Amino acid sequence: MSSLSLKNFAFGALSLTVMQNYLVLSGGFGSSPYVRQRLVESLTLRGPDGNLDADGMHILVADEPQLVVVHGLVLDRIQKIKSDVVTFGSRCAPVSYGIICDKIYHPEKHIGEAVRHDPRDKMTYAIDQIDWLVIQGRPIPSTGLTKQFQLKIDPGRESEPWRVSIVMSTLPPDQIPHNLSSKGAQRICDLDISTDSVDKKLKNRHWYSMKPAFWRSTFDVRVVVGPADLSFQLWSRDKRIQASKHEPIAVNWMPASNFN
Structure with missing residues (x-):
């Protein structure tokens, strides 16, 4: 210096x-x-x-x-x-972290974005969307954060592993992208999960159903806060799901006053 x-x-x-x-x-x-x-x-x-x-x-x-x-x-x-x-009762991360997922399509919200039609529920979804779990500058309790997600699985594919991707962004909260096609987000890790122990329910199983049958799996994504890092875990039925592990993400925790 x-x-x-x-x-x-x-x-x-x-x-x-x-x-x-x-x-x-x-x-x-x-x-x-x-x-x-x-x-x-x-x-x-x-x-x-x-x-x-x-x-x-x-x-x-x-x-x-x-x-x-x-x-x-x-x-x-x-x-x-x-x-x-x-x-510390709560901490703030200097960057945002989210999970890649599909969201129900809204014409005014997803203009020009890639979509897919799902015959299993006859809904249209915008793909490669980002659901932000940790927002830059917003307090995170010491117990971490939990958010529930659902996954549709075709019969016969129950044993196949599925991938959950985590992304991050250094942009301010009012500028973070809502999909992967926009700039400002980068993939930081993938979690390959086994759905054997995930809570599943067979849908459209009745003989009179005109839509294809599928398994609806429900699981929680937990953000685990460490003294100098954070990690992501997948849970179902109050048990941790067998999944590939990732290295804890180093975080320089900051007080909320730094973002005011």
Whole structure:
């Protein structure tokens, strides 16, 4: 970091903490002796004799500054397991996450979009739509989020795996795309699920039904919030569905005030 940028950083911090008496440095950046010295020079007050003023800001360095984040995550997890105490009641993600699905076609909403007609319920659907589960800047409870989805399966294909795709967008909430044909969303992971243990109900099974029979499967997509990441799980009948796993998605959680 250049001398100028460090000076600007220091005075920026001063304007935000003008009523504070202490500044604690942590992490790899905070463990730098050079950074500490420059902050001392910029943020502490000196008397007429050139010595540090006792009423000025005190610059402190955390014990093992490069490990404080890890220690904090471990303590947070221990506290949750032992006492069921949650440090943060809710968190906000800096990006949005959603699931690709088909939605019932509305002429005024899906103009010019690809559609399909389903003879099983005689409905028209807009395909490759995005149902956003996590919205940038909106609080997510520590218990996570859950949303129910349905899947139609033709008889004889019950044992075939099905794929659920997760996408993300860095655009503001009022600009996030509602389908894959629009710019601003990218696929980040796929979950191949087994429908053997999914709640299923046979529809159009009666002899007088004129529409093809099919299995209607119902499952929940759960957003699981971790200390520094989130993951997606599929559940049915209060049991987790057997599915391919994905690496937890790293998230820099932020307070809601940052998005106001």
